[in-house]
Amino acid sequence: MSNKVSSEIINHLKAIVGEQKVLLGDDDLQTFGKDWTRIYTPDPSVIVLPKTVEQVQAIVKLANAEGFGIVPSGGRTGLSGGAVATNGEVVIAFDAMNEIRDLSVVDQSVVCQAGVITEQLQNYAEEHQLFYPVDFASSGSSQIGGNIATNAGGIKVIRYGMTRDWVLGLKVVTGSGEILELNHGLLKNNAGYDLRQLFIGAEGTLGLIVEATIRLTRQPHNLSVLVLGVEHFSSIMNVLHAFQSKIDLTAFEFFSEKALQKVVDHQDLQRPFDSVCDYYALIEFESLTEQELEHAMSLFEHCMEEGWVVDGVISQSLQQAQNLWRLREDISETLARWTPYKNDLSVSVSRIPEFIGEVDELVQAGYPDFEIVWFGHIGDGNAHLNILRPDETPMADFVAQCEAVSKQIFEIVQRYNGSVSAEHGVGLVKKPYLKYTRSAVEIEYMKSVKKVFDPQNVMNPGKVFDL
Amino acid sequence: MSNKVSSEIINHLKAIVGEQKVLLGDDDLQTFGKDWTRIYTPDPSVIVLPKTVEQVQAIVKLANAEGFGIVPSGGRTGLSGGAVATNGEVVIAFDAMNEIRDLSVVDQSVVCQAGVITEQLQNYAEEHQLFYPVDFASSGSSQIGGNIATNAGGIKVIRYGMTRDWVLGLKVVTGSGEILELNHGLLKNNAGYDLRQLFIGAEGTLGLIVEATIRLTRQPHNLSVLVLGVEHFSSIMNVLHAFQSKIDLTAFEFFSEKALQKVVDHQDLQRPFDSVCDYYALIEFESLTEQELEHAMSLFEHCMEEGWVVDGVISQSLQQAQNLWRLREDISETLARWTPYKNDLSVSVSRIPEFIGEVDELVQAGYPDFEIVWFGHIGDGNAHLNILRPDETPMADFVAQCEAVSKQIFEIVQRYNGSVSAEHGVGLVKKPYLKYTRSAVEIEYMKSVKKVFDPQNVMNPGKVFDL
Numbered sequence: 009m010s011n012k013v014s015s016e017i018i019n020h021l022k023a024i025v026g027e028q029k030v031l032l033g034d035d036d037l038q039t040f041g042k043d044w045t046r047i048y049t050p051d052p053s054v055i056v057l058p059k060t061v062e063q064v065q066a067i068v069k070l071a072n073a074e075g076f077g078i079v080p081s082g083g084r085t086g087l088s089g090g091a092v093a094t095n096g097e098v099v100i101a102f103d104a105m106n107e108i109r110d111l112s113v114v115d116q117s118v119v120c121q122a123g124v125i126t127e128q129l130q131n132y133a134e135e136h137q138l139f140y141p142v143d144f145a146s147s148g149s150s151q152i153g154g155n156i157a158t159n160a161g162g163i164k165v166i167r168y169g170m171t172r173d174w175v176l177g178l179k180v181v182t183g184s185g186e187i188l189e190l191n192h193g194l195l196k197n198n199a200g201y202d203l204r205q206l207f208i209g210a211e212g213t214l215g216l217i218v219e220a221t222i223r224l225t226r227q228p229h230n231l232s233v234l235v236l237g238v239e240h241f242s243s244i245m246n247v248l249h250a251f252q253s254k255i256d257l258t259a260f261e262f263f264s265e266k267a268l269q270k271v272v273d274h275q276d277l278q279r280p281f282d283s284v285c286d287y288y289a290l291i292e293f294e295s296l297t298e299q300e301l302e303h304a305m306s307l308f309e310h311c312m313e314e315g316w317v318v319d320g321v322i323s324q325s326l327q328q329a330q331n332l333w334r335l336r337e338d339i340s341e342t343l344a345r346w347t348p349y350k351n352d353l354s355v356s357v358s359r360i361p362e363f364i365g366e367v368d369e370l371v372q373a374g375y376p377d378f379e380i381v382w383f384g385h386i387g388d389g390n391a392h393l394n395i396l397r398p399d400e401t402p403m404a405d406f407v408a409q410c411e412a413v414s415k416q417i418f419e420i421v422q423r424y425n426g427s428v429s430a431e432h433g434v435g436l437v438k439k440p441y442l443k444y445t446r447s448a449v450e451i452e453y454m455k456s457v458k459k460v461f462d463p464q465n466v467m468n469p470g471k472v473f474d475l
Numbered sequence: 476m477s478n479k480v481s482s483e484i485i486n487h488l489k490a491i492v493g494e495q496k497v498l499l500g501d502d503d504l505q506t507f508g509k510d511w512t513r514i515y516t517p518d519p520s521v522i523v524l525p526k527t528v529e530q531v532q533a534i535v536k537l538a539n540a541e542g543f544g545i546v547p548s549g550g551r552t553g554l555s556g557g558a559v560a561t562n563g564e565v566v567i568a569f570d571a572m573n574e575i576r577d578l579s580v581v582d583q584s585v586v587c588q589a590g591v592i593t594e595q596l597q598n599y600a601e602e603h604q605l606f607y608p609v610d611f612a613s614s615g616s617s618q619i620g621g622n623i624a625t626n627a628g629g630i631k632v633i634r635y636g637m638t639r640d641w642v643l644g645l646k647v648v649t650g651s652g653e654i655l656e657l658n659h660g661l662l663k664n665n666a667g668y669d670l671r672q673l674f675i676g677a678e679g680t681l682g683l684i685v686e687a688t689i690r691l692t693r694q695p696h697n698l699s700v701l702v703l704g705v706e707h708f709s710s711i712m713n714v715l716h717a718f719q720s721k722i723d724l725t726a727f728e729f730f731s732e733k734a735l736q737k738v739v740d741h742q743d744l745q746r747p748f749d750s751v752c753d754y755y756a757l758i759e760f761e762s763l764t765e766q767e768l769e770h771a772m773s774l775f776e777h778c779m780e781e782g783w784v785v786d787g788v789i790s791q792s793l794q795q796a797q798n799l800w801r802l803r804e805d806i807s808e809t810l811a812r813w814t815p816y817k818n819d820l821s822v823s824v825s826r827i828p829e830f831i832g833e834v835d836e837l838v839q840a841g842y843p844d845f846e847i848v849w850f851g852h853i854g855d856g857n858a859h860l861n862i863l864r865p866d867e868t869p870m871a872d873f874v875a876q877c878e879a880v881s882k883q884i885f886e887i888v889q890r891y892n893g894s895v896s897a898e899h900g901v902g903l904v905k906k907p908y909l910k911y912t913r914s915a916v917e918i919e920y921m922k923s924v925k926k927v928f929d930p931q932n933v934m935n936p937g938k939v940f941d942l
Contacts, residue, residue, distance in 0.1 A: 447656070
């Protein structure tokens with residue numbers, strides 16, 4: 009049984025966006041019908057690439073009239089299946105709406121169409137002596153619209169926050185086909201409910217983000233990177249507290265010895281120092297002056313004296329800072345060859361050691377043959393749990409076994425009042441587990457909110473929750 | 476005709492919160508039935524002071540069963556009539572729910588009941604070597620619940636953002652009487668719609684905020700204050716850009732010569748320097764090191780050389796910094812004797828000079844006898860327009876004349892895509908003008924969202940918009 013849209017609808021779409029902007033080839037359906045998850049079979053009806061807000065609006069109105077589902081597609085780098093089309097949906101890809109305009113250096117703001125690539129915005133900001141600070145591994149292909157729809161996080165959240173914090177204004181087409189211009193790029197606006205916030209992180213289930221006014225900031229200067237080795241996870245928390253109470257950190261990341269080993273083995277990198285430790289913290293900070301650098305060094309020495317830190321290194325050059333960063337940033341890419349089963353968990357920062365201990369024990373006990381690699385944004389309470397697939401275990405078996413353990417992991421998450429998805433969103437992958445973070449009443453309210461903006465359920469149907 | 480609740484309902488309320496926590500005296504009805512606006516006649520039925528979340532929930536359920544309206548009351552320092560009870564409502568005052576608990580220095584977070592006073596939290600943070608940065612003139616009596624419900628801003632927004640940015644978690648009782656625990660104090664949580672954001676700034680129209688997990692941060696060190704005089708408003712923008720692109724400012728405020736004159740005359744303060752200028756900028760920044768201070772001084776010199784700044788002074792001591800701050804902070808109190816008609820407007824920062832010029836011209840032309848005083852948070856694009864009442868003009872005439880000009884002011888605001896309420900909220904005062912900032916479609920969506928959380932319209936009925 010096919011849910012594919014009719015040829016009449018396809019002709020109608022061609023009339024809206026032009027013949028060349030409607031893709032029907034198998035390759036295109038495969039490419040645009042999925043994200044970075046590899047567990048769903050793409051099966052969209054058609055891909056459309058609108059150029060204007062009015063075209064997007066016309067497609068949404070057509071969807072309401074004809075009753076087909078729309079899946080928004082950005083850079084397709086999501087890890088939760090939020091942009092996957094498995095059910096004959098019409099995919100709206102924003103690749104053709106990628107203009108940056110209206111830079112204001114006084115306002116430190118710029119207007120981006122939804123399809124602007126994160127790196128394109130980062131480079132644009134840099135050319136104008138400004139900085140767009142949201143950064144993560146997929147910034148070379150992820151799009152601003154998708155970043156906003158998933159409230160993307162990344163490696164600089166401790167200093168700069170999530171994508172949410174950089175959205176001054178949003179233009180959206182709601183599920184019922186109305187255009188809203190939310191917040192007009194204002195820094196302060198307490199005139200009524202901040203509907204902008206509702207669309208940020210809604211994963212395209214309320215409407216489509218077509219344009220955003222993005223805040224920029226001054227460029228950071230003289231970033232220094234420290235990598236510290238610790239014996240016990242709890243020591244990382246002491247180090248975090250010591251630094252954070254004195255210095256504005258731009259990053260506080262961690263990774264396990266296993267993560268380090270694999271990165272060093274596969275990426276032609278050096279270990280940061282000879283000592284082998286269970287865990288490593290990567291700390292980045294801005295030192296505008298020599299005194300600040302000395303201050304950081306004395307904190308480092310304090311952490312050594314207290315016995316929290318076994319060994320450490322501080323970058324002496326930009327090149328060295330970049331190399332140290334690669335120890336953390338290249339982990340995801342390195343692990344890809346083991347097709348890891350990923351969980352993106354968060355709890356309050358202070359509970360991280362206890363939480364990781366408990367989850368680690370559970371997974372080790374249940375699956376002694378699986379390698380477990382931990383890394384993540386410890387300064388935000390966000391740990392990425394990666395279970396590696398042994399070469400001899402077939403993919404389907406592996407996923408089934410991991411899913412069996414997921415339920416138990418999420419029971420721990422629930423007990424810690426944590427999140428089953430710290431930064432990756434819910435999409436399809438985390439939909440069955442949403443209830444471990446959100447109460448039944450909350451989920452009912454979410455569904456009612458969805459009905460306000462998308463009464464006919466045309467926007468990314470089946471994502472986040474089932475109606 | 477009275478909308479007062481019956482004695483049966485009052486007995487029911489007594490059964491819920493206890494006899495002593497139900498206030499019926501005229502003085503109490505007057506005190507708890509209003510905020511800092513003085514244009515509405517308070518007329519609540521009764522004041523209740525719950526101690527627990529369950530009591531709040533029971534009152535809301537009773538309101539749904541019996542069909543009475545609830546007005547939440549915090550520190551009653553609002554300037555838009557958001558906490559005014561004029562129509563026989565039951566006022567829930569949070570004065571008896573003022574506990575601070577569960578401090579975590581690692582998480583830099585603390586749990587506050589709704590009735591915790593802003594200054595109480597600020598002092599608590601300071602005692603623990605931490606900092607709660609949201610600050611404004613009414614921090615001595617405003618309550619955290621009210622701050623969150625109105626997304627309070629203030630004098631440090633340029634560095635620290637609004638109240639929204641400090642709310643890690645919220646416990647609310649919705650209009651239909653359900654308890655939601657939103658976000659559990661997490662830094663990162665992309666599991667479903669962020670309903671927390673919806674309650675922040677909703678002015679109690681969706682539900683009651685009963686508890687919040689508040690983020691704290693490290694204390695700032697060595698704050699220096701610069702006051703600079705400029706001839707032309709546009710020069711302030713050059714100064715802002717010069718400083719903001721190099722230094723993380725903690726404040727960038729402005730006031731007019733008229734504001735300065737009145738403060739100096741009435742508060743026993745010195746002028747910052749001899750030169751008389753049209754406008755003044757107050758800049759605050761942290762100088763952790765001597766070099767940073769030198770950096771700021773060189774920026775100051777640069778601004779003098781460029782001719783943007785006519786004269787200036789930098790604080791040499793904490794006492795001097797505090798005195799310079801009083802030139803800005805004492806304006807509101809000073810103006811009170813003229814019972815000013817206030818407008819709290821915002822536009823994009825870069826458009827402020829043009830916008831203020833246009834509004835100023837309009838008011839001067841229409842009302843040549845009224846004195847106009849401008850001040851505000853220029854770094855946020857937020858200007859407070861104060862029209863002073865001449866002693867000989869009766870209050871009612873004065874308000875009527877100001878309201879007549881308000882419509883024209885808001886037409887200018889609309890043309891600039893600005894906000895009719897940057898930080899004071901909508902309440903009753905700005906309700907007729909909401910349409911100048913929000914489209915008709917947006918307002919309809921807001922009403923529909925309201926119906927999701929408060930289907931029987933018991934929560935602060937008649938505020939923000941009419942259903």
